[in-house]
Amino acid sequence: MTAATGPAATIGGHAGGEVELIGLEKRFDDVVAVDRVDLEIASGEFFSLLGPSGCGKTTTLRLIAGFERPTGGDIRLDGASLAAVPPDRRPVNTVFQNYALFPHLNVLDNVAFGMRYQKVKRAERERRAKEALELVELGDYAKRRPHQLSGGQQQRVALARALVLRPAVLLLDEPLGALDAKIRRALRVELKALQEEVGTTFIFVTHDQEEALSMSDRIAVMHEGRVDQVGTPREIYEGPATLFVADFLGVANVMDVEVVTSDGRGCRLRVGERELRAECDFLGSGAASAVVRPERLRVLPHGESGENFIPGMIDRTIYVGSNLQVMVRLANGGLLQASVPNDGADLESHAQGAPVSVHVPPDALRILAPRG
Amino acid sequence: MRNEGGIWRTLSIPGVVWLVLFVVVPAYAVVAVAMGQIDSLLQPVPQWNPIDWNVGFVKEAFTSVLPGGTYWPATRNTIVFVAVTVVLCFAIGYPVAYYVARKAGRSKGLLLLLIFLPFWVSYLMRMLAWIGLLAPDGYVNVVLGWFGIGHTEWLSGNPYSVIAALTYGYIPYFILPVYAGLDRIDQRLLEASRDLGASAARTFLRVTLPLSWPSILAGSVLIVLPMFGDYYTNDLISGSPHTNMLGNSVNLLVQGGSQKNLGAALVLVLMTILAIGMLYYLWETRRQQEKLAS
Amino acid sequence: MSRLIDPWGRPRWLRLTTWAYIAWSLVPVLAAIVFSFNDGRSRSVWQGFSTRWWWGDPNLSVFHDPIYTNALVHSLELAALDMLIATPLGFLLAIGLSRWRGRGSGSANFLMLVPLTTPELAMAVSLLLVFTQLTIIPFTWVALGTTAQVIGQVTFSVSYVVVIVRSRLASLGPEYEEAARDLGASARQSLQHVLLPLLLPAAFASTLIVFALSIDDFVVTQYMSAGGETVTIPMLLYANARGAATTPALNAVATIMVIVTLVGVGGAYLVLRWFGHRSGEAGGEAAGQMGMDLTGME
Numbered sequence: 001m002t003a004a005t006g007p008a009a010t011i012g013g014h015a016g017g018e019v020e021l022i023g024l025e026k027r028f029d030d031v032v033a034v035d036r037v038d039l040e041i042a043s044g045e046f047f048s049l050l051g052p053s054g055c056g057k058t059t060t061l062r063l064i065a066g067f068e069r070p071t072g073g074d075i076r077l078d079g080a081s082l083a084a085v086p087p088d089r090r091p092v093n094t095v096f097q098n099y100a101l102f103p104h105l106n107v108l109d110n111v112a113f114g115m116r117y118q119k120v121k122r123a124e125r126e127r128r129a130k131e132a133l134e135l136v137e138l139g140d141y142a143k144r145r146p147h148q149l150s151g152g153q154q155q156r157v158a159l160a161r162a163l164v165l166r167p168a169v170l171l172l173d174e175p176l177g178a179l180d181a182k183i184r185r186a187l188r189v190e191l192k193a194l195q196e197e198v199g200t201t202f203i204f205v206t207h208d209q210e211e212a213l214s215m216s217d218r219i220a221v222m223h224e225g226r227v228d229q230v231g232t233p234r235e236i237y238e239g240p241a242t243l244f245v246a247d248f249l250g251v252a253n254v255m256d257v258e259v260v261t262s263d264g265r266g267c268r269l270r271v272g273e274r275e276l277r278a279e280c281d282f283l284g285s286g287a288a289s290a291v292v293r294p295e296r297l298r299v300l301p302h303g304e305s306g307e308n309f310i311p312g313m314i315d316r317t318i319y320v321g322s323n324l325q326v327m328v329r330l331a332n333g334g335l336l337q338a339s340v341p342n343d344g345a346d347l348e349s350h351a352q353g354a355p356v357s358v359h360v361p362p363d364a365l366r367i368l369a370p371r372g
Numbered sequence: 373m374r375n376e377g378g379i380w381r382t383l384s385i386p387g388v389v390w391l392v393l394f395v396v397v398p399a400y401a402v403v404a405v406a407m408g409q410i411d412s413l414l415q416p417v418p419q420w421n422p423i424d425w426n427v428g429f430v431k432e433a434f435t436s437v438l439p440g441g442t443y444w445p446a447t448r449n450t451i452v453f454v455a456v457t458v459v460l461c462f463a464i465g466y467p468v469a470y471y472v473a474r475k476a477g478r479s480k481g482l483l484l485l486l487i488f489l490p491f492w493v494s495y496l497m498r499m500l501a502w503i504g505l506l507a508p509d510g511y512v513n514v515v516l517g518w519f520g521i522g523h524t525e526w527l528s529g530n531p532y533s534v535i536a537a538l539t540y541g542y543i544p545y546f547i548l549p550v551y552a553g554l555d556r557i558d559q560r561l562l563e564a565s566r567d568l569g570a571s572a573a574r575t576f577l578r579v580t581l582p583l584s585w586p587s588i589l590a591g592s593v594l595i596v597l598p599m600f601g602d603y604y605t606n607d608l609i610s611g612s613p614h615t616n617m618l619g620n621s622v623n624l625l626v627q628g629g630s631q632k633n634l635g636a637a638l639v640l641v642l643m644t645i646l647a648i649g650m651l652y653y654l655w656e657t658r659r660q661q662e663k664l665a666s
Numbered sequence: 667m668s669r670l671i672d673p674w675g676r677p678r679w680l681r682l683t684t685w686a687y688i689a690w691s692l693v694p695v696l697a698a699i700v701f702s703f704n705d706g707r708s709r710s711v712w713q714g715f716s717t718r719w720w721w722g723d724p725n726l727s728v729f730h731d732p733i734y735t736n737a738l739v740h741s742l743e744l745a746a747l748d749m750l751i752a753t754p755l756g757f758l759l760a761i762g763l764s765r766w767r768g769r770g771s772g773s774a775n776f777l778m779l780v781p782l783t784t785p786e787l788a789m790a791v792s793l794l795l796v797f798t799q800l801t802i803i804p805f806t807w808v809a810l811g812t813t814a815q816v817i818g819q820v821t822f823s824v825s826y827v828v829v830i831v832r833s834r835l836a837s838l839g840p841e842y843e844e845a846a847r848d849l850g851a852s853a854r855q856s857l858q859h860v861l862l863p864l865l866l867p868a869a870f871a872s873t874l875i876v877f878a879l880s881i882d883d884f885v886v887t888q889y890m891s892a893g894g895e896t897v898t899i900p901m902l903l904y905a906n907a908r909g910a911a912t913t914p915a916l917n918a919v920a921t922i923m924v925i926v927t928l929v930g931v932g933g934a935y936l937v938l939r940w941f942g943h944r945s946g947e948a949g950g951e952a953a954g955q956m957g958m959d960l961t962g963m964e
């Protein structure tokens with residue numbers, strides 16, 4: 001999907017594509033599927049909605065597409081409210097989770113389907129549909145029926161079918177969900193490249209954190225119908241705003257700590273007997289949670305000491321190939337998980353029961369107000 | 373989707389109008405005739421206005437189907453024949469459905485074709501087939517003769533022939549839903565049961581049978597409903613008033629001519645009985661569904 | 667292990683029961699077909715092979731005796747009219763009912779089920795009374811005879827069409843329609859360009875079932891009939907099956923009916939398989955569905 005300047009130019013996004021969700025709410029009887037969500041998505045952005053099953057991602061997408069009527073709030077596209085616009089009149093297209101390719105039409109007719117309703121001339125429809133298929137590298141498959149394609153190919157037809165309409169916003173509901181791990185990884189790269197090429201706003205739904213982190217410009221993490229945090233992948237991964245976000249994005253160590261002093265730029269924490277320094281903007285003092293990613297911890301032989309070292313004992317070491325997962329039991333009974341690169345050194349120093357010192361870099365600690 | 377409800381209602385209109393004209397209005401006509409009068413030529417005079425309804429015929433019909441009434445023998449026959457037929461359909465049909473759904477292996481396709489075949493042969497043709505075989509000089513008597521069983525009159529007032537014919541006629545309609553129900557049972561449940569130590573027989577009794585109960589009920593309803601309006605089986609296989617069922621009584625009153633009012637009233641009685649049965653069926657299936665849903 | 671049981675074996679008595687059942691269900695019908703080729707007048711004692719009751723006898727054979735030819739033609743005529751009216755009516759009703767929410771939709775749904783849950787005799791009686799007793803338009807326009815027979819047959823056929831089409835709609839789910847709307851089709855356009863083509867196999871299957879229902883129907887057709895002109899084959903079977911004077915020509919006409927139905931069903935099966943092939947669905951399923959749908963209650 002490179003060097004496709006020609007097709008990409010004809011498909012290339014609609015100007016605009018700025019989406020605003022304002023206090024958006026959707027209730028199904030007694031379930032609140034989407035709970036007062038506020039989001040601003042910039043034009044041309046690759047924006048992901050990330051969250052566990054049932055958190056309201058699909059519902060949010062269906063609200064933007066117009067299949068569900070909001071029970072509260074508003075959706076604006078480039079400043080104009082979509083409230084009274086039916087789905088077929090919204091300059092928004094969807095790549096459905098199971099693709100929903102029409103089984104009675106061949107690939108080309110599937111891709112050309114929507115242009116009929118934009119009053120595009122027949123010859124022009126065919127030309128653009130073919131170009132869109134070229135763009136997703138399926139030019140040779142135009143006459144096939146959807147069921148004669150592999151899952152990955154179907155996904156790309158669905159993509160072409162939506163993009164050929166030059167939508168202001170493309171909605172994708174777990175478009176890689178039905179594919180096997182290897183194809184997923186390959187398509188991730190292609191999808192991102194395609195998005196950069198056409199410049200259309202993508203709103204991408206997934207429950208796979210790796211997918212969201214690797215593709216998105218920004219991510220909104222959803223939890224029980226609400227948005228917990230919005231930010232770039234790095235902001236979200238390294239500076240989770242809630243314990244939920246910390247936990248949902250990869251493995252996180254959560255320690256109960258007591259903030260002793262803080263001055264807005266740094267603070268001192270007490271963990272059991274030890275004191276740690278952390279870079280944080282947390283103001284005030286008292287009980288809090290400290291979150292630290294396993295790959296930021298360093299496990300050193302016993303005896304190393306200094307600032308931000310905690311002594312412990314190796315509880316268990318799990319070999320996962322590229323690295324070692326080392327579980328360190330602390331003096332206060334807590335357990336820390338560290339990820340140690342497998343540099344080929346002998347595993348003796350990480351054997352069970354070995355005493356160690358764990359270094360926690362001050363900038364790796366994220367201090368959150370305690371649960372509840 | 374938004375304010376487009378209109379198009380769907382518009383599509384439904386022709387069908388709904390048809391059903392109102394030819395289901396609702398005729399149902400009301402039955403009530404009007406049952407609650408109407410009779411003129412000097414013994415012709416019914418329907419009473420369309422509920423204020424002037426005459427409940428005489430309906431009362432008569434109700435008492436006539438109870439013990440001691442004119443149609444009590446028909447009621448009794450209906451109950452006995454229908455009950456025995458349902459039991460026979462279960463006894464024969466369940467093993468067949470079970471075998472085809474779960475044990476047939478590679479021959480499943482062929483067996484399905486063969487058990488579907490009777491659906492495409494008219495009911496009356498299938499009765500005709502038995503009339504030839506059960507005739508006094510027919511092959512049933514010939515074969516029984518080889519075993520020293522003497523000549524039997526099968527086709528005049530023999531209740532066993534009627535039950536056999538009803539079973540033969542309706543069993544495909546019982547097998548079909550039961551087959552579908554058994555086919556739907558998740559194989560993994562049966563494997564789980566075996567895995568947890570239940571024998572094949574216990575797995576059948578404690579997993580398969582309870583899970584197929586709704587489809588057994590559906591199959592029973594499917595054959596009981598038409599049997600309550602069946603007059604042709606009796607007319608063809610027995611022809612004698614001794615084996616009359618309620619359907620025969622209604623048919624004689626309405627088509628035979630002179631007592632359409634009472635015939636209509638009898639239809640009301642029949643529908644009341646069936647409505648009670650259907651309510652029980654609906655209640656039971658809902659209960660089953662709730663049991664599975666929770 | 668004292669007893670040797672093959673855990674992979676199939677229960678023999680079940681297999682035996684099944685094949686015995688199949689023999690029991692089919693052999694009498696085959697026997698009746700064979701008797702249509704009987705050389706004598708008997709329908710119960712074999713007297714040698716001949717085709718006299720099919721075409722040999724210039725007056726009494728199926729293809730020469732007007733009683734049989736009329737009934738055959740009338741049966742087919744009713745079936746054609748029933749298919750022509752009941753299929754579109756039921757098809758539209760199914761689509762409408764599946765989406766129509768709000769006032770009246772509940773009653774319409776209930777109404778649709780009534781013909782399936784009422785003994786045919788009750789329907790026949792009610793139609794007879796309404797056509798003979800109710801003296802308002804449009805019922806006065808309908809006299810007993812062909813028109814009444816068609817109305818009666820359509821009335822119960824519609825429900826079967828609705829059940830079949832709706833089960834197909836349910837298995838399609840809302841996704842294709844939503845995709846069409848998403849791509850810019852209006853509600854009407856998505857109905858026309860997506861839903862209708864996808865429902866074509868179901869419409870076709872239901873047409874065939876209507877045909878079979880009509881050909882085989884007895885009760886309503888008999889109640890709505892008016893004299894010799896309106897006799898159908900099932901009515902002939904009912905009237906003459908016990909008659910002492912009846913010849914094997916009756917068996918022959920019954921056989922024709924079976925053949926017509928089976929050819930129709932077999933053809934439909936092939937067409938459905940072809941439909942299935944085109945869109946990548948399991949072919950046998952559609953045909954199996956036809957059998958399932960016949961019961962209408964599932």
Ligand SMILES: Nc1ncnc2c1ncn2[C@@H]1O[C@H](COP(=O)(O)OP(=O)(O)OP(=O)(O)O)[C@@H](O)[C@H]1O
Pocket residue numbers: 028031032033051052053054055056057058059060207
């Ligand atoms: N049509 C509906 N009727 C009732 N409840 C619904 C409906 N659609 C969704 N819900 C409920 O709304 C909540 C959010 O559902 P949604 O499909 O948006 O989740 P999701 O985040 O997409 O989950 P998944 O990752 O499993 O697809 C769930 O609790 C779901 O049960």
Ligand SMILES: [Mg+2]
Pocket residue numbers: 057058059
């Ligand atoms: Mg979802």
